[in-house]
Amino acid sequence: MSASTREQAKQYLATHKIPQMFESLLSCLMIERPDDPVVYIEKKMSEIKQIGLDKVNWETFVFHLHPYRYPVRLANIHDGSKYDKEREQEEETLAEMQREKSMGEDYKSDLFKLTEAQ
Incomplete structure (x- = not known):
C-alpha cells in the first residue's frame, strides 16, 4: 500500500x-x-x-452510566466539574422557563393602571 x-x-x-x-x-x-x-x-x-x-x-x-451523571450525585455534590456546570445550566434554564411562564400568567403592566379610569 x-x-x-x-x-x-x-x-x-x-x-x-x-x-x-x-x-x-x-x-x-x-x-x-x-x-x-x-x-x-x-x-x-x-x-x-x-x-x-x-x-x-x-x-x-x-453516557448515562457515567458516575458523574448519577442523579443523586448531581443533586448533592457541587464540585465545579463540567457535569456540575451542566446541572447548573439545566437548573438555570428551568428556572428561566418557570419565570417566563409565571410572568405570562400573573404579570400586569403598569400601563393598564395608568389608562384605567379612577
Missing part, C-alpha cells in the same frame, strides 16, 4: 467517523455484554442511523 493510498484510507475513515462509531459500539458491548452481540450491534447501528453518525462518540451508548 503506497503512502498516498494509506493517507486516502485514513482520510476516508476520519471523514466518515468510522473510529468513533466502532469506539461507541465497543464501549457498550464491553459494559452490557449481550448474549447475542450481532443482534445487539444491529440494534445499535439502527440507533446510529437515527441520531446521525456525526453525533456519535465513544460514550454515545454509555
